[in-house]
Amino acid sequence: MSLSYEFSVGSVRAREKNLLSSSDIEQLVSFNEINDLVRYLNDKGYGEGKTVDEILKSRSDSVWDYLKSVAPDFSIFYPFIIVNDAHNFKVILKGIMSGRKREELLLSPSTIDTGVLIKAIEHKRFDILPEWMKKSAEEAYEIITHKTDARECDAVIDKATMEEMLRLSKNLESEFAVKYFNTIVFYSNIKIALRCSKTKADADFLKKSLCEVDEFRMSSVISATLKGEDALVDELSKYSEYECGKAVECYKTSPSLFEKYVDDLLMKSAVESCKRASEGCEPLVGYFLGVEAEKKVIHIIESGIKTDTDKEIIRERLREIYG
Numbered sequence: 225m226s227l228s229y230e231f232s233v234g235s236v237r238a239r240e241k242n243l244l245s246s247s248d249i250e251q252l253v254s255f256n257e258i259n260d261l262v263r264y265l266n267d268k269g270y271g272e273g274k275t276v277d278e279i280l281k282s283r284s285d286s287v288w289d290y291l292k293s294v295a296p297d298f299s300i301f302y303p304f305i306i307v308n309d310a311h312n313f314k315v316i317l318k319g320i321m322s323g324r325k326r327e328e329l330l331l332s333p334s335t336i337d338t339g340v341l342i343k344a345i346e347h348k349r350f351d352i353l354p355e356w357m358k359k360s361a362e363e364a365y366e367i368i369t370h371k372t373d374a375r376e377c378d379a380v381i382d383k384a385t386m387e388e389m390l391r392l393s394k395n396l397e398s399e400f401a402v403k404y405f406n407t408i409v410f411y412s413n414i415k416i417a418l419r420c421s422k423t424k425a426d427a428d429f430l431k432k433s434l435c436e437v438d439e440f441r442m443s444s445v446i447s448a449t450l451k452g453e454d455a456l457v458d459e460l461s462k463y464s465e466y467e468c469g470k471a472v473e474c475y476k477t478s479p480s481l482f483e484k485y486v487d488d489l490l491m492k493s494a495v496e497s498c499k500r501a502s503e504g505c506e507p508l509v510g511y512f513l514g515v516e517a518e519k520k521v522i523h524i525i526e527s528g529i530k531t532d533t534d535k536e537i538i539r540e541r542l543r544e545i546y547g
Contacts, residue, residue, distance in 0.1 A: 235541050243545070249521060257529065270283055280523075283515070283519070284519070288447075303405055306334075306392070311331050313341050317345050336354060348365070386412060399497075409440075416433050434446070439466070485542060491546065498513070
């Protein structure tokens with residue numbers, strides 16, 4: 225029997241009650257030992273494992289199993305998981321080239337079987353890959369084999385991935401999804417430009433790396449990037465698109481504060497759109513994003529405990545949550 229979104233929305237609304245609350249987060253921040261953090265997560269039934277990483281992997285696996293069982297069409301998650309395809313392609317390509325295969329670095333879920341990726345690379349059969357990856361995979365292969373330029377290789381794959389994200393998001397018939405992925409790609413471009421402004425990358429590399437997206441001023445950003453970080457930051461601070469000017473003000477304070485601002489911007493958009501939705505894919509997507517946000521928060525807390533960071537500083541670094 226095929227599933228309906230009416231059933232899925234009801235199911236995911238009940239599931240949302242198990243997301244971490246603000247009081248849960250405050251309790252996690254209060255711990256001074258990793259063992260206490262692990263014990264709390266285990267006792268809460270968050271996941272299973274003897275380490276934070278094991279618990280988070282257990283949690284992620286169970287959430288994906290749930291979403292696969294309840295989503296009428298699992299392809300609604302493809303825009304989110306094709307980054308795993310891109311990651312896996314790069315890991316397999318570099319592993320084959322170096323003679324050191326690193327299967328433990330491969331990510332799931334993915335839309336492309338890793339066996340297909342291995343066959344495509346080992347036999348130069350890029351035609352067996354999905355349409356969006358064919359050209360970029362072949363180009364990346366040529367770059368890594370002839371120029372041994374891992375950075376340019378990654379840039380080519382990453383740009384193709386961003387373009388596919390945008391295409392897939394439009395197919396979801398969701399205003400939220402389009403806005404969300406436009407924001408993702410916009411800020412991916414900004415982060416690329418900021419890195420390139422420090423490394424003195426040339427215009428050709430920027431054109432290979434940056435992805436066209438609504439309201440992104442490609443030529444102006446490239447021009448400013450070539451002049452250096454100060455010129456780029458000054459240029460970006462004038463932009464109101466996607467709250468760019470506010471995000472750049474955070475960057476002036478610290479890159480980590482910039483990352484937090486962008487993460488919170490995306491989460492606020494998910495809370496506003498997905499929690500209010502009563503039909504369609506948004507409630508399922510919102511729940512998934514909520515789980516991902518929790519994982520990031522837990523990692524931040526774990527890192528703070530390991531480095532004996534002041535509790536107030538840990539709180540300042542925490543992201544918005546969905547629960």
